[in-house]
Amino acid sequence: MRETSIVGAYETPHxxxxxxxxxxxxxxxxxxxxxxxxxxxxxxxxxxxxxxxGNEFNGQNTLGSLAATVxxxxxxxxxxxxxxxxxxxxxxxxxxxxxxxxxxxxxLALGVEKMNGLDPEKTMNIVARGQDQDFEGGYCISGPxxxxxxxxxxxxxFGTTREQMAMVAEKNFYxxxxxxxxxxxxxxxxxxxxxxxxxxxxFGIHDVxxxxxAAAAVIITTRDKARALRPDSVRILGSGQGGDxxxxxxxxxxxxxxxxxxxxxxxxxxxxxxxxxxxxLECHDCFTITEIINxxxxxxxxxxxxxxxxxDGHTRLGGKLPVNTSGGLKAKGHxxxxxxxxxxxxxxxxxxxxxxxxxxxxxxxxxxxxxxxxGAVSVVHILxxxxx
Amino acid sequence: MRETSIVGAYETPHxxxxxxxxxxxxxxxxxxxxxxxxxxxxxxxxxxxxxxxGNEFNGQNTLGSLAATVxxxxxxxxxxxxxxxxxxxxxxxxxxxxxxxxxxxxxLALGVEKMNGLDPEKTMNIVARGQDQDFEGGYCISGPxxxxxxxxxxxxxFGTTREQMAMVAEKNFYxxxxxxxxxxxxxxxxxxxxxxxxxxxxFGIHDVxxxxxAAAAVIITTRDKARALRPDSVRILGSGQGGDxxxxxxxxxxxxxxxxxxxxxxxxxxxxxxxxxxxxLECHDCFTITEIINxxxxxxxxxxxxxxxxxDGHTRLGGKLPVNTSGGLKAKGHxxxxxxxxxxxxxxxxxxxxxxxxxxxxxxxxxxxxxxxxGAVSVVHILxxxxx
Numbered sequence: 001m002r003e004t005s006i007v008g009a010y011e012t013p014h015x016x017x018x019x020x021x022x023x024x025x026x027x028x029x030x031x032x033x034x035x036x037x038x039x040x041x042x043x044x045x046x047x048x049x050x051x052x053x054g055n056e057f058n059g060q061n062t063l064g065s066l067a068a069t070v071x072x073x074x075x076x077x078x079x080x081x082x083x084x085x086x087x088x089x090x091x092x093x094x095x096x097x098x099x100x101x102x103x104x105x106x107x108l109a110l111g112v113e114k115m116n117g118l119d120p121e122k123t124m125n126i127v128a129r130g131q132d133q134d135f136e137g138g139y140c141i142s143g144p145x146x147x148x149x150x151x152x153x154x155x156x157x158f159g160t161t162r163e164q165m166a167m168v169a170e171k172n173f174y175x176x177x178x179x180x181x182x183x184x185x186x187x188x189x190x191x192x193x194x195x196x197x198x199x200x201x202x203f204g205i206h207d208v209x210x211x212x213x214a215a216a217a218v219i220i221t222t223r224d225k226a227r228a229l230r231p232d233s234v235r236i237l238g239s240g241q242g243g244d245x246x247x248x249x250x251x252x253x254x255x256x257x258x259x260x261x262x263x264x265x266x267x268x269x270x271x272x273x274x275x276x277x278x279x280x281l282e283c284h285d286c287f288t289i290t291e292i293i294n295x296x297x298x299x300x301x302x303x304x305x306x307x308x309x310x311x312d313g314h315t316r317l318g319g320k321l322p323v324n325t326s327g328g329l330k331a332k333g334h335x336x337x338x339x340x341x342x343x344x345x346x347x348x349x350x351x352x353x354x355x356x357x358x359x360x361x362x363x364x365x366x367x368x369x370x371x372x373x374x375g376a377v378s379v380v381h382i383l384x385x386x387x388x
Numbered sequence: 389m390r391e392t393s394i395v396g397a398y399e400t401p402h403x404x405x406x407x408x409x410x411x412x413x414x415x416x417x418x419x420x421x422x423x424x425x426x427x428x429x430x431x432x433x434x435x436x437x438x439x440x441x442g443n444e445f446n447g448q449n450t451l452g453s454l455a456a457t458v459x460x461x462x463x464x465x466x467x468x469x470x471x472x473x474x475x476x477x478x479x480x481x482x483x484x485x486x487x488x489x490x491x492x493x494x495x496l497a498l499g500v501e502k503m504n505g506l507d508p509e510k511t512m513n514i515v516a517r518g519q520d521q522d523f524e525g526g527y528c529i530s531g532p533x534x535x536x537x538x539x540x541x542x543x544x545x546f547g548t549t550r551e552q553m554a555m556v557a558e559k560n561f562y563x564x565x566x567x568x569x570x571x572x573x574x575x576x577x578x579x580x581x582x583x584x585x586x587x588x589x590x591f592g593i594h595d596v597x598x599x600x601x602a603a604a605a606v607i608i609t610t611r612d613k614a615r616a617l618r619p620d621s622v623r624i625l626g627s628g629q630g631g632d633x634x635x636x637x638x639x640x641x642x643x644x645x646x647x648x649x650x651x652x653x654x655x656x657x658x659x660x661x662x663x664x665x666x667x668x669l670e671c672h673d674c675f676t677i678t679e680i681i682n683x684x685x686x687x688x689x690x691x692x693x694x695x696x697x698x699x700d701g702h703t704r705l706g707g708k709l710p711v712n713t714s715g716g717l718k719a720k721g722h723x724x725x726x727x728x729x730x731x732x733x734x735x736x737x738x739x740x741x742x743x744x745x746x747x748x749x750x751x752x753x754x755x756x757x758x759x760x761x762x763g764a765v766s767v768v769h770i771l772x773x774x775x776x
Contacts, residue, residue, distance in 0.1 A: 001489075023522055047631075053443055054517075059525075061441060061517035062472040065634040065764035069520075074633030075646065078765065079478055082468045084450040090467055094482070101389075101489035129442075129449035132457075134411055137447075243435075245462030246453040258463065376453035377466065 001100040005226030005233040005386065008037025008219030009348040011341075014183040014333040016116040017213040022058045023070055026112050029215035029338075030071040033108065037219040038229060041071065044219070045104040047078040050091035050111035051337035056126045058114050063337075067110050084130030085286060086372030087111065088216070088340025089379030093239050095220050096381075105221060111341030112215035123211060127336070130373045132247045143286065144200040144208060146248055146374045151202050151289035153254035158304030162202050164311050165288035166193040169206045171316050172285060172324050176331025178317075178357040183212045183333030207288040212333030216342035227386060232352045237365070238271025238382035240264060246376045255304075257375035260297040264369070267380040268299075273365060275299045278382070280350050280360045281321055282343040283369040285328040291315075294369060295323065298380070317358060325350065325358045340379060343368040351385045364388040389488040393614030393621040393774065396425025396607030397736040399729075402571040402721040404504040405601040410446045411458055414500050417603035417726075418459040421496065425607040426617060429459065432607070433492040435466040438479035438499035439725035444514045446502050451725075455498050472518030473674060474760030475499065476604070476728025477767025481627050483608050484769075493609060499729030500603035511599060515724070518761045520635045531674065532588040532596060534636055534762045539590050539677035541642035546692030550590050552699050553676035554581040557594045559704050560673060560712050564719025566705075566745040571600045571721030595676040600721025604730035615774060620740045625661065625753070626770035628654025634764045643692075645763035648685040652757070655768040656687075661753060663687045666770070668738050668748040669709060670731040671757040673716040679703075682757060683711060686768070705746060713738065713746045728767060731756035739773045752776040 010032025012025050034041050047068040055061035064078035081090040088111030095109035115123055128142040136146075154160045170190045176182035188206060196204035226233035242262025245251050252258065268274070275298075283298065285291035292306035300321055301309045309315065315323035326332040326346040329339060347366035349355045364385045371378050398420025400413050422429050435456040443449035452466035469478040476499030483497035503511055516530040524534075542548045558578045564570035576594060584592035614621035630650025633639050640646065656662070663686075671686065673679035680694035688709055689697045697703065703711035714720040714734040717727060735754035737743045752773045759766050 021522065053449060055441055055444055055514065058521075059517055060521045061514075062470065062519075062634070062761050062764070064471055065631065065761050066520065068631055069634040069638065069764075073631075074635075074638060074764070075631055075650070077629040077631045077650075078471070079482075079629075080470045082450065082470060083452055083466070094467075097489070097491065101485070101491075103485065103489075126443065126449075129447055131450075132454065133446075133448045134409065241465040241467075243453065243456055243461075243463055243465045246450070246457040247462075250457065250462060262463070262465075373450050373453050376450070376457070376462070 002102060003223035004096050004099045004220055004236045005223045006218050006348050007221055007226045007229050007233050008033040009345040010036050011181055011216035011345045012214050013181055014212050014214040014335060018117050022054060022060055022112060022114045025114060025215035026067045026070050029217040030067060030108065030110055033217035033219050041073060043106045044073055044076065044108050046076055046098060046107045047073055048091040048095040048107060048109045049080045050088035050340055051080055052082060052084060052087050052113055053126050063112060083377035084372030085336050086340060086370040086377040086379050087337040089370035092218065092341055092344050092381060093241055093379050096236050096239055099220050099222060107220055108217060109220060109341055110215065110217040111338035113335040113337040114213040115211045115335065116213050135247050141248060144203055147287040147290060148200040148203055150254050150293060154289055157255055160292060160307035164307035165207055166190055167310050168285060168288040168291045169193045169330055172328040172330040175317060175325050175358055176327025179327050179332060182327040182331050183210050184331045203287060209286045209329035209334035212335040214333065214335035214338045216338045216345050218341060218344050233386050234348045234351045235384040235386055236381060237273065237384045238267035240266025240380045242378045244376050246373055248374045257293060257297055257371055259375055259378035260294060260369060260371060263378040263380040264298045267382050271382040273382065277365050278367045279363040280325060280366045281323045282326060282346050283323060284371040285324055285330050286334065291323060298369060322360050325355060325360060340370040344381060347383050351383055390490060391611035392484050392487045392608055392624045393611045394606050394736050395609055395614045395617050395621050396421040397733040398424050399569055399604035399733045400602050401569055402600050402602040402723060406505050410442060410448055410500060410502050413502060413603035414455045414458050417605040418455060418496065418498055421605035421607050429461060431494045432461055432464065432496050434464055434486060434495045435461055436479040436483040436495060436497045437468045438476035438728055439468055440470060440472060440475050440501055441514050451500060471765035472760030473724050474728060474758040474765040474767050475725040477758035480606065480729055480732050480769060481629055481767050484624050484627055487608050487610060495608050496605060497608060497729055498603065498605040499726035501723040501725040502601045503599045503723065504601050523635050529636060532591055535675040535678060536588040536591055538642050538681060542677055545643055548680060548695035552695035553595055554578055555698050556673060556676040556679045557581045557718055560716040560718040563705060563713050563746055564715025567715050567720060570715040570719050571598050572719045591675060597674045597717035597722035600723040602721065602723035602726045604726045604733050606729060606732050621774050622736045622739045623772040623774055624769060625772045626655035626659025628652060628768045630766045632764050634761055636762045645681060645685050645759055647763055647766035648682060648757060648759060651766040651768040652686045655770050659770040661770065665753050666755045667751040668713060668754045669711045670714060670734050671711060672759040673712055673718050674722065679711065686757060710748050713743060713748060728758040732769060735771050739771055
């Protein structure tokens, strides 16, 4: 496989953009990434779009073709990829694979979701269709109640506390307060997170990710071309995709997401680097417990130690392994199809020293991780600073 | 790229299966293909699923993960691909590319759609979301009215007649009458097709594809492994994907689908064969005019000659180039996400001499073609008999 790099990255401000259309978000992100890359859009040979449910949220399906058209690339092959909350990660991965295997030279990966504007109950029903509706939807298994099962089991097995989970939220809101692209840019005191109204025990409202509108895009090309284009291109060192059972009742563990473990193994094998080489991680904190489980599953801490590792401040800016410097799904927000692409945008900013107040000093290698459905799809990427 | 082949193929009966669940259709097709291949399902390393709108039709999104789980492959990476009516073709193509580029050795491509069961107006609205809703949906552009624009322009420029279009339907209903998997298995006299109630001028109700429930699946592996498994494995000689503008008003032609032209060029280049080498074609006859335009765009007849070529009987079983021996979208039916996979199943049957009453004698090379949205996405495959 050829080596690949990111030469353009852009994301729209995240928020509840009721006044902006899907088209508008796509236009800003796609054109932003093209401008950032400094290439002629004609060099883009294919378009990969992550989107979860444009048909239900916005009455518009087939967003691969829409995005290509909106960006003046309508004559290029376009594909939409969907894997619940991992959709954006799939778009980046399929785009990277197309360049790595020589199918195309330069491609665009874009993620988009516009979730606000509907009745909140309707919105939640649409989101819940990313879980097994035949067998578990009828028993009120949705995102919050499903991940709550993981949380209570993690508490039972490892002594993880409600406070440690709240600390994930406190840290991510703090990071979000430093990110001008974040949906929520205000730090929240731990006590307020602890005392927030309950959603599904043990989750309060601040343990849960946001309902966000945004688009994000990256331009991926060969490492050779990237180096010729800009000195600060960002390498894609590794990529992995893992799967696990869609039906929660079929899973082997409630305290680990096997899909993440598998995706990370593949990505690390491809990258040929160790856990210790990763300087900053953007991972899927759809719920606070998820971030704790993620840092365990990805191999950064021993199983069961995610809570204490968080409580010790290691995942905060300035810590051993800053996690979700963007604010994560909690504060930057969770525009489903855009999330996985936006993570790569944030890490690109870090590896180009463009993360401003949230910059991790001397970051040379970064990781992104998304998790879709009830832990059914995971995509991991390992990125590296060029020449480092 | 490595050479690839199909070692397993299966499709469910097509029809209005109100009593069958999405899960049930997926189970039959996936297990059918695995059984047909004679492999252990553990050999399947990844799952690619074409589906257009399970979330709206069936309240279930993320069908990649659902299909993998239902088939006992939940721990494998799974992806859902969507490109409107070309979704199934995308699943086959991405699966093939994964094997060809060495990412995986053996994979499953599955397509599924369960469209019946809702109020028909709701069903039509869901289908229309595969067109540009911001700019054209509001002007009543849907499948029928959009393709009707192509029909009237083709009539105007080339003298194509209403009767020639009806002949496409008559032929495909005849072919469908020979196919036990078809939704409609009854031949219809030309006169009845001509006099059928109008849908959108010049289309009558029999010029339009069916609203169908079905699933189809194929197992793709390396040619080397395929030859070791069975003597009648079917080679994938070529594959191509083309794009074109999603907004009808932006297109350069009303009598040609540029996406099809591009997909065919890529597939023929890869396969290294000529038009004359193709013995049987399964193409996207979503409307009767589409089949006429397709055989022109794919290069089998000169632009404008598709009508007379059809009227002369060349596309009928026994003709120069039998087209849609399955009955096509018209008679076999159009379960959106399954259509592109089902075409490959039908052509696999032809190249294995298993097409019974609709068998094309000595067929050694076959082509499949899907077209999604308003001619925005096309996927073409060229298949060949092993050893021929």
